[in-house]
Amino acid sequence: TLKLSLARAYRVPTFNDLYWPERDGAAGNPDLAPESAYEANLSYELKADRLSYVACLYLRYSRDVILWQPDAGGTWRPTNYGAALYPGLEQGLRAELGSGWSIAANYSFLRSTALSGGLSLADDKRLPMTPVHTLNATLARGGERLDWSATARYVGLRYLKLANTASLPAYFTLDLAAKWRASARYAPYVAVDNLFGEEYEVVEGYPMPGTRVRVGIELTLK
Numbered sequence: 001t002l003k004l005s006l007a008r009a010y011r012v013p014t015f016n017d018l019y020w021p022e023r024d025g026a027a028g029n030p031d032l033a034p035e036s037a038y039e040a041n042l043s044y045e046l047k048a049d050r051l052s053y054v055a056c057l058y059l060r061y062s063r064d065v066i067l068w069q070p071d072a073g074g075t076w077r078p079t080n081y082g083a084a085l086y087p088g089l090e091q092g093l094r095a096e097l098g099s100g101w102s103i104a105a106n107y108s109f110l111r112s113t114a115l116s117g118g119l120s121l122a123d124d125k126r127l128p129m130t131p132v133h134t135l136n137a138t139l140a141r142g143g144e145r146l147d148w149s150a151t152a153r154y155v156g157l158r159y160l161k162l163a164n165t166a167s168l169p170a171y172f173t174l175d176l177a178a179k180w181r182a183s184a185r186y187a188p189y190v191a192v193d194n195l196f197g198e199e200y201e202v203v204e205g206y207p208m209p210g211t212r213v214r215v216g217i218e219l220t221l222k
Contacts, residue, residue, distance in 0.1 A: 001045040011035040013066055017078045026068075026076040033080050037062040050096035060086040067128065069161060082116020084127055105137040114162055125164050131156035133170075148178040160204055171200035179218070187218040 013032040020028035043056040067081035088110040096102050112127040119125050126132070133156035140149035153173050160166045174196060179189040190213070197210040 001047075003041070003043045003045070005041045005043075007039045007041075009037050009039065011037070011066070013078070017066055022075070025074065029078050032066060032078060033064050035062055035064050035066055035080075050098075052092075052094045054092045056090045058086075058088055058090070060088075062086065065127070067162075069128070081114075084115055085113045085121070087111055087113075100142045102140050102142075103138070104140075105135070107136075108134040110134075117162065119162070125162055126159050128161055129158050129168075131158050131170075145181050146178065147181075149176070151175045151177075168201055168204060171198050172196075173198050173200075185220045185222070187220075188216070189218060190215050 012034045013029075016028065017032055018028050018030050020026055022028075037060050039058060039060040041056055041058045043054060046053045062084050063082070064080040065082060065084045066078050068076050068078045069081075071077050088108065090106065090108050092104075092106040094102070094104045109132065110130060111132055112130045113121060114123070114125045114127055115121070133154070135154040136151070138149055138151045141147070151174070153175075154170065156170045158168045160168065173194045175191065175193050176195060177189065177191040179187050181187045193212045193214065194208070194210060199210070200208055202208060
């Protein structure tokens with residue numbers, strides 16, 4: 001299946017964008033306007049008995065982009081920055097491999113480009129906190145009693161400011177999970193998050209947990 005779509009959309013500011021309390025070096029902005037955008041998508045979808053694949057090539061032009069940046073006093077505050085261009089490609093794959101095995105993966109390529117504040121396409125400046133590459137993949141097996149899965153995630157480098165000098169490095173994590181269906185109602189499970197103890201930050205200054213083990217029981221009420 002081949003599809004082409006054209007759209008016009010807007011995104012309203014979040015509650016935090018508007019009303020984050022002014023403390024700890026950050027503050028909201030109640031005067032924010034919604035973002036508006038124009039987008040074109042060309043997508044290809046393939047479906048077979050045990051395989052599905054989709055690829056979407058898109059181009060989005062946004063105005064009044066809501067962007068958190070430090071002001072003259074050093075306080076991080078959202079403003080309607082201006083215009084930005086978002087060309088990208090998203091791909092997704094799911095395959096049933098037989099004997100309960102399956103694999104699912106998705107990859108995103110996004111080369112955001114700032115177009116305001118005296119910047120143009122030639123300056124090639126990325127929008128803050130928008131990685132170019134993002135990849136997720138899960139290998140799983142479902143059995144009569146035991147299900148397990150391994151999920152890998154990669155997030156590329158993210159710039160902190162429009163100057164594109166300081167950045168948060170790329171990171172890779174691997175999560176494992178297993179669930180045993182002891183009965184129709186009870187299913188104990190164990191999960192290991194961030195198996196290799198990757199040291200990374202989603203938000204600057206807030207390190208994410210290292211290796212973590214979770215144990216629990218799912219109870220189905222009928």
